[in-house]
Amino acid sequence: xxxxxxxxxxxxxxxxxxxxxxxxxxxxxxxxxxxxxxxxxxxxxxxxxxxxxxxxxxxxxxxxxxxxxxxxxxxxxxxxxxxxxxxxxxxxxxxxxxxxxxxxxxxxxxxxxxx
Amino acid sequence: xxxxxxxxxxxxxxxxxxxxxxxxxxxxxxxxxxxxxxxxxxxxxxxxxxxxxxxxxxxxxxxxxxxxxxxxxxxxxxxxxxxxxxxxxxxxxxxxxxxxxxxxxxxxxxxxxxxxxxxxxxxxxxxxxxxxxxxxxxxxxxxxxxxxxxxxxxxxxxxxxxxxxxxxxxxxxxxxxxxxxxxxxxxxxxxxxxxxxxxxxxxxxxxxxxxxxxxxxxxxxxxxxxxxxxxxxxxxxxxxxxxxxxxxxxxxxxxxxxxxxxxxxxxxxxxxxxxxxxxxxxxxxxxxxxxxxxxxxxxxxxxxxxxxxxxxxxxxxxxxxxx
Numbered sequence: 001x002x003x004x005x006x007x008x009x010x011x012x013x014x015x016x017x018x019x020x021x022x023x024x025x026x027x028x029x030x031x032x033x034x035x036x037x038x039x040x041x042x043x044x045x046x047x048x049x050x051x052x053x054x055x056x057x058x059x060x061x062x063x064x065x066x067x068x069x070x071x072x073x074x075x076x077x078x079x080x081x082x083x084x085x086x087x088x089x090x091x092x093x094x095x096x097x098x099x100x101x102x103x104x105x106x107x108x109x110x111x112x113x114x115x
Numbered sequence: 116x117x118x119x120x121x122x123x124x125x126x127x128x129x130x131x132x133x134x135x136x137x138x139x140x141x142x143x144x145x146x147x148x149x150x151x152x153x154x155x156x157x158x159x160x161x162x163x164x165x166x167x168x169x170x171x172x173x174x175x176x177x178x179x180x181x182x183x184x185x186x187x188x189x190x191x192x193x194x195x196x197x198x199x200x201x202x203x204x205x206x207x208x209x210x211x212x213x214x215x216x217x218x219x220x221x222x223x224x225x226x227x228x229x230x231x232x233x234x235x236x237x238x239x240x241x242x243x244x245x246x247x248x249x250x251x252x253x254x255x256x257x258x259x260x261x262x263x264x265x266x267x268x269x270x271x272x273x274x275x276x277x278x279x280x281x282x283x284x285x286x287x288x289x290x291x292x293x294x295x296x297x298x299x300x301x302x303x304x305x306x307x308x309x310x311x312x313x314x315x316x317x318x319x320x321x322x323x324x325x326x327x328x329x330x331x332x333x334x335x336x337x338x339x340x341x342x343x344x345x346x347x348x349x350x351x352x353x354x355x356x357x358x359x360x361x362x363x364x365x366x367x368x369x370x371x372x373x374x375x376x377x378x379x380x381x382x383x384x385x386x387x388x389x390x391x392x393x394x395x396x397x398x399x400x401x402x403x404x405x406x407x408x409x410x411x412x413x414x415x416x417x418x419x420x421x422x423x424x425x426x427x428x429x430x431x432x433x434x435x436x437x438x
Binding site (some may be wrong): 032047053056057067069070071077079 | 272274424
C-alpha cells in the first residue's frame, strides 16, 4: 500500500518537476548544478540531482531544451541549458494546463487546504 | 446540442451506431498488442460513456461527431490509454514489473530476459542515475552502474555527455574492441605456453580460504574460460556488425573486457596452482583488475566524448549558437 502511494506520488511529481525545469529555464539559461541548486530551494518539490539529470537528458532528447558548453569563470567549462523554440511552446501550453489543474484542485480540495 | 432531427431518446440511428463502433474499432486497431488487454476495460467504459451521452441527444450523426470529437482522434485516444497503463519512462523499467521474467523476489532483483546490448548499456553506464548498484543485467542480484560510480568518485558530472559516447571519434571507439582482444591474446599466449606442460588434473575452483577444492582434467579446465571469451567477443562483433549505437558498442566492449579478463584470470590461477602456488594470489587481484579495467575503459572513452563535445561548442561559441 505504502509503495503504491509512493509510486503515485513519484509519477505525480515527475510531471511537476518537468514543468519546474521548463519554468526555470524560461527565465533564462542555467547549468546543471545551478538548476539542481535552485530547484532544491523548493523543498516541496523534493528534487535532487538524481531527479534533475535524467529529466534534463529526456527533455533534451525530446528537443524541448538545448545545451551548450561554455567557459566558466571558475573551473572547467559548464554545460548550459536553455529552452528551444519547441520547449518554449511546450512550457506555455503546460503552464496554462497547470493553471487549469491548480484552479480545479484548489476548488476541489478547498482553498484552506492548499493555501 | 444543435441537431434538430427529433429522435426517440436512447435509440440511435444505425448510421450513428456504426460511427461509434467504427471509432472504437479504430482505437483498438491503433493500440499496441501489449496494451490492448489493459485498455480493454477502459475502452468499454468509454464506449458506455459515449452511448450515455448520446442518449441525452437526438442521436443524429452530428451528435455522434460532436461526442466523439471530445474524445479526440482514435489514434490519440489509443496512445493516451497505452500511456496510462505503461510506465512511460524506460529508466523505471527495472523498478516496475515489466514482465514475469524480471522483477524483485524477496527484495532481490532478478532479470531472466536474454541480455541485449541496449540493456547492458543502460544498466552499466547511466551517469544521470545516482544508483551505483542496479539490478543485474542477467541473473539475480546487482550490477555496478559504472557511470554513477564515476560521478560519485568525482571523475565526471552526470551531464558531461549529451548521449553517452556519441561524440567519441570512431577510432577511439575501437579501443573498446582492442582491449578485450588484447586480453584474449594474453589468454591465448598463456594457453600456448602452459597447456602442454600442465599436469593431467588441475584446480578449477578455490574455496574462501584460497585452497583449491575442485579439480578437473586440464582439457575441461579450458572450456569455461574459452566459452566466456568467445561469448564476449561475439557480443562485441554483433554490436559492431549491426552498427549499433556508440553506447551499445562501448557497453558490449565493456562486457567483453569483463568476461575475457575474468577468463584469463581464472586460467592463470589454474596454471599458478599447478606450479605450486598455495593461495589465490592471481585470482583475487585479477577479478578486482577486471572491474578496474572495465571501469577505466568506460571512463576514458566518456572523457574523450566529453572533451569532443566541449571542443565542438567552444569552437562554435563565437557564433553564439546553442545546440
